[in-house]
Amino acid sequence: MAHCHSERSEESLFVFGAASATLSSRAKLLPWGHDISRPYGVMYLAAMSSVENPTEKTLAELRVRTPESVTSLFAELREKANKEQRRIEKAEQFEQFRVKWVGRKSGILTQVTDNWLKPADAGLKRIVGQALNEFRNHLQSLVEQARQDLDARATQVADTRERVDLSLPGVIRPIGSRHLIRQVFQEIEDIFFSIGFSVVEGPEIETPYYNFEALNIPEFHPVRDDMDTFYIDLPKGAPVPLLLRTHTSPMQIRTMEKHKPPVRVIVPGKVYRRDNPDATHSFMFHQVEGLAVDTDITFCDFTGTIEYFVKQFFGPSVKTRFRPSYFPFTEPSVEFDASCPFCGGTGTAAAGGTCSKCKGAAWIELFGAGMVDPAVYGFVNYDAKKVSGFAFGIGIDRLAMLKYGIDDIQVFFQNDVRFLRQFP
Numbered sequence: 001m002a003h004c005h006s007e008r009s010e011e012s013l014f015v016f017g018a019a020s021a022t023l024s025s026r027a028k029l030l031p032w033g034h035d036i037s038r039p040y041g042v043m044y045l046a047a048m049s050s051v052e053n054p055t056e057k058t059l060a061e062l063r064v065r066t067p068e069s070v071t072s073l074f075a076e077l078r079e080k081a082n083k084e085q086r087r088i089e090k091a092e093q094f095e096q097f098r099v100k101w102v103g104r105k106s107g108i109l110t111q112v113t114d115n116w117l118k119p120a121d122a123g124l125k126r127i128v129g130q131a132l133n134e135f136r137n138h139l140q141s142l143v144e145q146a147r148q149d150l151d152a153r154a155t156q157v158a159d160t161r162e163r164v165d166l167s168l169p170g171v172i173r174p175i176g177s178r179h180l181i182r183q184v185f186q187e188i189e190d191i192f193f194s195i196g197f198s199v200v201e202g203p204e205i206e207t208p209y210y211n212f213e214a215l216n217i218p219e220f221h222p223v224r225d226d227m228d229t230f231y232i233d234l235p236k237g238a239p240v241p242l243l244l245r246t247h248t249s250p251m252q253i254r255t256m257e258k259h260k261p262p263v264r265v266i267v268p269g270k271v272y273r274r275d276n277p278d279a280t281h282s283f284m285f286h287q288v289e290g291l292a293v294d295t296d297i298t299f300c301d302f303t304g305t306i307e308y309f310v311k312q313f314f315g316p317s318v319k320t321r322f323r324p325s326y327f328p329f330t331e332p333s334v335e336f337d338a339s340c341p342f343c344g345g346t347g348t349a350a351a352g353g354t355c356s357k358c359k360g361a362a363w364i365e366l367f368g369a370g371m372v373d374p375a376v377y378g379f380v381n382y383d384a385k386k387v388s389g390f391a392f393g394i395g396i397d398r399l400a401m402l403k404y405g406i407d408d409i410q411v412f413f414q415n416d417v418r419f420l421r422q423f424p
């Protein structure tokens with residue numbers, strides 16, 4: 001029995017007999033005790049429990065010879081596995097458990113196959129085989145269960161960490177407001193909506209054809225000089241030059257190309273000119289183009305529409321007038337003025353003295369417009385003999401400055417919240 005008394009290392013206890021096990025619990029170790037007729041069973045059992053790695057020995061070496069003792073032997077092994085599995089708390093422990101019990105190379109399951117089953121006596125082989133199958137299934141479910149428990153635990157930990165406390169006050173983020181320019185766009189759109197116009201938008205990068213030629217501004221026409229234009233650097237051999245549109249008028253052409261008359265649109269958008277920045281100039285500013293074309297539109301419809309718009313925008317007491325002007329794509333062309341809304345069109349400030357807004361002129365220049373030049377219809381396949389219409393181009397920044405008493409166009413682009421907050 002020398003092998004039974006080999007050193008009682010801690011490891012052997014771990015494998016097959018917890019150090020904390022009491023004698024009475026060890027009494028369950030009876031399996032191999034049954035086979036040997038020893039008078040001092042308890043003492044013997046204590047010794048057997050310290051058998052180092054019994055799965056490294058054959059059944060014959062363990063002196064297991066009956067089916068009952070085989071069953072008990074497996075039951076004991078199973079109990080050990082159960083106990084160890086219950087102690088798993090971490091992934092590393094799980095891995096240790098898995099390798100120790102079902103690891104292919106030297107796991108206990110493999111040992112049992114090699115040491116208990118293979119060399120078993122013919123009489124025991126069947127029962128050992130059966131017990132081994134059950135044991136294997138049992139181990140597999142232990143491993144699987146442990147894996148699931150670990151997963152569930154990990155999820156639980158993550159859930160706790162990430163739990164959202166719905167009773168906490170939220171983060172209050174200040175909501176911005178629309179930029180004043182946007183608000184003015186909206187005001188103007190609403191006014192024109194109400195009289196049957198619709199809104200279209202177009203590209204900010206244009207071809208010279210739409211920005212100039214089709215608007216009756218041929219190359220070398222002197223008005224091109226007024227519109228110091230940003231051309232885009234293109235690779236050599238690019239099919240057409242491109243530029244940043246200098247006005248929203250190209251959309252007159254694009255709209256008429258697409259739609260047969262009647263046409264009634266407004267076009268809000270950004271435009272670009274190579275102007276040096278000062279209180280009234282910016283390299284980028286905003287326009288709302290207007291275009292109405294039908295078979296019977298008169299100059300009266302034109303001025304009536306503009307008058308309606310100006311009264312809606314500045315107030316019913318504001319009067320309009322127009323002066324002759326020049327644009328290549330309108331004929332006749334006009335410049336609209338409004339009676340100064342600040343001094344009531346008197347040129348005199350309420351507190352006396354000259355009105356600072358109109359500089360005493362009583363009128364304020366608003367925007368350019370005119371009846372669509374018949375030459376333009378030629379570019380869009382409209383019959384110039386049948387249709388007529390008007391167009392206008394409102395500078396939004398200028399209008400916003402007038403209406404809201406802003407004296408420097410640059411504040412629109414500086415994004416200073418002290419300015420923006422005044423127009424919530």
Ligand code: PHE
Binds near residue numbers: 289392
């Ligand atoms: N496009 C012209 C400009 O930017 C304004 C305009 C538009 C004039 C439509 C007449 C008709 O100056």
